[in-house]
Amino acid sequence: MGTAAPLVEMTGITKRYGGVLACDGVDLTVRAGEVHALLGENGAGKSTLMRVLSGDVTDHAGTISIEGRRVEFGKPADAQQAGIAMIHQELDLVPALSVAENLYLGRELRTRFGAVDRRRMADRTRELLRRTGIALDPARPVGDLRVGEQQLVTIARALSLDAKVLIMDEPTSALSSTEVQRLFAVIAELRRGGTGIVYISHRMDEIGQVADRATVLRNGRKVAEFDARRLTAEQAAEAMVGRSVQTLFRAERGAVGDELLTVSGFAVRPRRPRVGRREPDGIDLVVRRGEIVGLCGLLGSGRTELLESLFGAGTPGTWEGEVRLDGRPVRPRGPRHALREGIAFVPEDRRGSGLVLGHSVLANTVLSVLDRLGVAGFVRRGKEISATERSVTQLRVKLGRIADPVGTLSGGNQQKVVFGRMLLTEPRLLLLDDPTRGVDIGAKSEIYQLLGEIAGRGIGVLLASSELPELVGVCHRVVVLRAGRSVAEFDTAEVGEAELLAAAMGERVADGSGPVVGTGRQTGGGSR
Numbered sequence: 001m002g003t004a005a006p007l008v009e010m011t012g013i014t015k016r017y018g019g020v021l022a023c024d025g026v027d028l029t030v031r032a033g034e035v036h037a038l039l040g041e042n043g044a045g046k047s048t049l050m051r052v053l054s055g056d057v058t059d060h061a062g063t064i065s066i067e068g069r070r071v072e073f074g075k076p077a078d079a080q081q082a083g084i085a086m087i088h089q090e091l092d093l094v095p096a097l098s099v100a101e102n103l104y105l106g107r108e109l110r111t112r113f114g115a116v117d118r119r120r121m122a123d124r125t126r127e128l129l130r131r132t133g134i135a136l137d138p139a140r141p142v143g144d145l146r147v148g149e150q151q152l153v154t155i156a157r158a159l160s161l162d163a164k165v166l167i168m169d170e171p172t173s174a175l176s177s178t179e180v181q182r183l184f185a186v187i188a189e190l191r192r193g194g195t196g197i198v199y200i201s202h203r204m205d206e207i208g209q210v211a212d213r214a215t216v217l218r219n220g221r222k223v224a225e226f227d228a229r230r231l232t233a234e235q236a237a238e239a240m241v242g243r244s245v246q247t248l249f250r251a252e253r254g255a256v257g258d259e260l261l262t263v264s265g266f267a268v269r270p271r272r273p274r275v276g277r278r279e280p281d282g283i284d285l286v287v288r289r290g291e292i293v294g295l296c297g298l299l300g301s302g303r304t305e306l307l308e309s310l311f312g313a314g315t316p317g318t319w320e321g322e323v324r325l326d327g328r329p330v331r332p333r334g335p336r337h338a339l340r341e342g343i344a345f346v347p348e349d350r351r352g353s354g355l356v357l358g359h360s361v362l363a364n365t366v367l368s369v370l371d372r373l374g375v376a377g378f379v380r381r382g383k384e385i386s387a388t389e390r391s392v393t394q395l396r397v398k399l400g401r402i403a404d405p406v407g408t409l410s411g412g413n414q415q416k417v418v419f420g421r422m423l424l425t426e427p428r429l430l431l432l433d434d435p436t437r438g439v440d441i442g443a444k445s446e447i448y449q450l451l452g453e454i455a456g457r458g459i460g461v462l463l464a465s466s467e468l469p470e471l472v473g474v475c476h477r478v479v480v481l482r483a484g485r486s487v488a489e490f491d492t493a494e495v496g497e498a499e500l501l502a503a504a505m506g507e508r509v510a511d512g513s514g515p516v517v518g519t520g521r522q523t524g525g526g527s528r
């Protein structure tokens with residue numbers, strides 16, 4: 001067994017984009033039945049390396065062997081033929097097509113008579129979804145699904161390929177902890193079957209749990225390889241950034257002022273209900289000036305819908321209850337109106353957040369403040385440039401020039417651009433939906449420090465996150481949502497992650513006896 005050729009052997013992989021050396025002589029091996037983690041800061045070259053392996057990037061130097069045989073991929077289909085499947089970091093589904101159609105796009109199952117076999121596709125889809133732990137109607141258009149659900153669909157699609165090598169590029173960035181655990185069970189099963197897995201994630205706690213080995217990239221180079229089971233978050237972070245970093249997420253929690261946002265008995269009764277959305281259905285919460293309030297809840301709890309409604313981007317319908325900003329009732333008619341009222345929003349899916357990928361970083365950064373920069377011309381151009389440069393420096397966006405198209409930035413750096421754009425609007429209230437999704441550990445702690453500073457200026461922050469350590473480390477208080485309702489509220493000085501998770505799942509934590517949480521309720525079915 002030990003003498004067999006590795007499943008994948010990449011040597012001296014080099015890929016250049018203009019002046020950027022995305023991969024610089026990288027070696028990587030993946031053995032059968034191994035989970036190999038790939039770590040590195042935003043822009044380190046992880047996705048590029050894997051796009052080489054999956055036949056997506058072909059103009060590279062260096063060689064690839066699969067089970068000891070040299071291969072050369074001219075297109076993704078060649079790699080698929082060789083047994084390689086990739087779950088892409090950016091969701092690559094067709095919104096208008098159904099779940100089943102997306103799973104089998106370009107390789108539709110056919111009946112004996114050559115017709116598309118919808119029934120069999122639906123059955124297989126249902127089965128694959130069950131393996132990933134969700135029950136979804138295969139006929140539903142993907143565009144109606146939440147980002148987390150879409151992510152599970154891309155995972156199911158990759159599973160359907162029965163690949164020898166499965167590349168997962170940030171597969172959990174939009175999943176809640178229960179779904180992550182479910183995915184890990186699937187990975188364990190695949191690994192037992194001899195599949196080799198490359199696993200990319202910025203969530204350090206996942207690496208020790210799921211990976212055997214870890215390779216760290218920095219500026220396109222391989223800088224370290226570790227036994228993942230013994231790797232601490234500090235060691236990993238240090239290798240990633242080349243200096244020691246703060247791995248604990250802590251925002252400076254400053255003094256809190258008067259009530260800024262008051263939401264009471266808030267519900268949205270949609271004019272036309274949209275499938276798969278959990279509209280607000282009884283929300284009570286308060287955000288004070290200078291306060292960071294967390295929103296905790298499982299997938300489908302209605303976190304996103306609540307934030308969207310407050311930003312005027314939710315489902316059209318009747319509002320019940322009250323929403324007040326600085327004591328005055330508000331009801332944004334749309335995002336522009338919301339921004340004028342001083343409400344800014346960073347959505348969870350940067351794809352849907354209005355980043356125009358073909359436009360420059362500059363154009364994308366100043367998009368929401370165009371009317372404040374004055375009339376077009378020389379002076380205004382100067383203001384745009386300096387505002388963008390300040391934003392890029394403050395958030396440490398890794399890029400060539402601010403004139404580069406935002407689409408050429410790595411995923412995490414695109415997210416920072418969205419964040420920067422919203423900060424420029426100088427909001428009174430900042431709504432954030434998983435703002436650090438896909439952002440590396442160094443930048444994450446910078447963003448949270450920044451949140452602390454923002455709140456320190458008297459801005460109120462409402463922060464939805466699926467990462468419990470961040471909610472506990474960053475927020476003054478956390479409001480727990482379940483099925484569109486606010487069901488509990490905690491002071492983070494008094495409770496930890498276990499209590500939050502239990503409340504989100506609808507379980508009680510036994511008094512003082514520590515966590516009794518787990519996935520029991522979700523997986524169920526067994527005897528007690």
Ligand SMILES: Nc1ncnc2c1ncn2[C@@H]1O[C@H](COP(=O)(O)OP(=O)(O)OP(=O)(O)O)[C@@H](O)[C@H]1O
Nearest residue numbers: 017022042043044045046047048408409410411412
């Ligand atoms: N299509 C492209 N055009 C130009 N530059 C690119 C392109 N794709 C990637 N790059 C550049 O190559 C470098 C590596 O990017 P890559 O996407 O591989 O990073 P990553 O490690 O996956 O980062 P993240 O954690 O943010 O996803 C970055 O500097 C990025 O800007």
Ligand SMILES: [Mg+2]
Nearest residue numbers: 046047089411
């Ligand atoms: Mg990437």
